[in-house]
Amino acid sequence: MSNLNEAARLIKKAGKILVLTGAGMSTESGLKDFRSKDGLYSNHYRGHSPETILSAGFFRRDTRTFYDYVGEKLNVTGIEPNKGHRILASWEDTMDLSVITQNIDGLHQKAGSKRVLEIHGTLATTTCTRCGERRLLEEVLDDGYEHSCGGVFKPDVVLYDEAVDKIEEAFGMAEKADLLIILGTSLYVYPVASIPEVYGISTKKAIIVNRDQTRYSMHVNALEFNESISATLEKLDHLIHE
Numbered sequence: 001m002s003n004l005n006e007a008a009r010l011i012k013k014a015g016k017i018l019v020l021t022g023a024g025m026s027t028e029s030g031l032k033d034f035r036s037k038d039g040l041y042s043n044h045y046r047g048h049s050p051e052t053i054l055s056a057g058f059f060r061r062d063t064r065t066f067y068d069y070v071g072e073k074l075n076v077t078g079i080e081p082n083k084g085h086r087i088l089a090s091w092e093d094t095m096d097l098s099v100i101t102q103n104i105d106g107l108h109q110k111a112g113s114k115r116v117l118e119i120h121g122t123l124a125t126t127t128c129t130r131c132g133e134r135r136l137l138e139e140v141l142d143d144g145y146e147h148s149c150g151g152v153f154k155p156d157v158v159l160y161d162e163a164v165d166k167i168e169e170a171f172g173m174a175e176k177a178d179l180l181i182i183l184g185t186s187l188y189v190y191p192v193a194s195i196p197e198v199y200g201i202s203t204k205k206a207i208i209v210n211r212d213q214t215r216y217s218m219h220v221n222a223l224e225f226n227e228s229i230s231a232t233l234e235k236l237d238h239l240i241h242e
């Protein structure tokens, strides 16, 4: 049996599927990968590294530059989900499937996925630091980040010096899953990189699709495809519905 057929068989017979997605999922929609060689992190902005700008400390010190950067470099208005996002959303109709994403672009929800845990939060919305009112990022970029209450609107995203407080929920989902599908992440950044171990990859199968090899390329329980996510999911979708 080819690896692709084996992957389709695993998906068909799985009870509870957990999909973990990273930057590679969004690059196929035209978004730049933060960490790749020509990605956003290679470029400083007004003398600051992106990691510096995207920290809570910098947000407090220089909210203006923070929002200039977000508006110029991270604004995802107009970016559409790709075929891979749409196939995952369609699988949710007939399968017990949840998504944990490291992406902050909201593309899974835009494609129609309902069970999505955004482990690093979302850039789509903001919350006032003083009164808690919520506002869309688009509105804040247009109308300004200062609120009439005296507070400022802060994106609902986990910044670099902030804790990933949804990780326990993610680990709980991983423990309960009986199939893990990993898309577009090479699993080098913790705590998300712990998810395969928490899931139990030593005794349970995982399907991985990532352009580059991952830490699990040689793992006995991993079926890894170093190919396009959309193209691979499309092939799997055909096999599942045969």
Ligand SMILES: [Zn+2]
Residues within 6 Å of the ligand: 128, 129, 130, 131, 132, 133, 147, 148, 149, 150, 151, 152
């Ligand atoms: Zn307020």
